[in-house]
Amino acid sequence: MRIAFLGTPEFALPSLEMLRTIGHTLAVFTQPDRPVGRHATLTPPPTKAYALEHDIPVFQFEKIRLPEGVAALKDFAPDLMVTAAFGQLLSAENLAIPRLGCINVHGSLLPKYRGAAPIQWAIIDGETETGVTTMMTAIGMDTGDILLVDQIAIDPDETAGELFERMAVLGAETLRRTISALEAGTLIRIPQDESQATKCPMLKKEHGKLDFSQSCASVHNRVRGTNPWPGAYAMLGDEVLKIHKTQKTDHAICEEPLGILKGSAKSGLFVRCADGWLEIVELQATGGKRMRAKDYLLGRSLEGKVLL
């Protein structure tokens, strides 16, 4: 088949690779190169880099809904369109181009966690299970009919980055099964139950701000759900302290103020949350490298200081 692949970040790579390996004729449509890093170096999206390596034609549009995007799609004349973390909304005109329609790979058990960062939000919310859903792309935000679903368990200490990798691989498998069912004519479309639908917002920097008036579990989930991006943090005086990794403890609590720190290079670093002490395992001070909290404490003490 001729397949137009619309995807941008790492999450889309395993799916793209799967399609190439199977031997479909591909074209990649992705976001324009973006400035990245301290010197704002213009960087191509991962799917573009992959496509270039494998001689797959690449098209980049700010908005594929606009006439040039539509024209490019029509020009490629795809049988099928596949989207995976594309990052742009499609128009009815876009969707009408491929004869077999458009399939989306989404990182949640729809209709829950519609939106931009379903994997992270599932972890932040403390979910123990999530999954990949393939669906017929519709005009709304992840509202199309469900095709296939694969569930996956979330490890209690798993970070969003780790789950991302596993789900990207799973997503490719779910997509493979979906397409082969499509070719076999055995796909069943199941409308989403709107009453069960939830939407999650795009993740912003502020979503990484920790709140120690919450439970240890909530703070821990926030830390792993925002790792590696945007990263969890708290204020230590007027400096930002990034917190990369935490661990639950069973330390007894008294009347300590929330957010207060205790510990040493030997024992480790602990912060007081609503219902207990949470160990801070890895952190990063402003201007410093990411390091184990115990290493950080070799050079300076945080005993009695308070995180806000």
Added chain:
RNA sequence: CGCGGGGUAGAGCAGUUGGUAGCUCGUCGGGCUCAUAACCCGGAGGUCGUUGGUUCAAGUCCAUCCCCCGCAA
């Protein structure tokens, strides 16, 4: 040339007005203890990121380059 912090022992840091480099941990050896994230004694380990300059003397001042990181995007 977007703003800013930093490169000193294996690790994390300190180093005051320029004058033979310190702290905590680890490590090695010895001791003590029922035991310990315990304690005591002793040792090894650094041409202080690069290159050049100022000076009787530079980790410390100046210049340059390399590398790491936070913010912003």
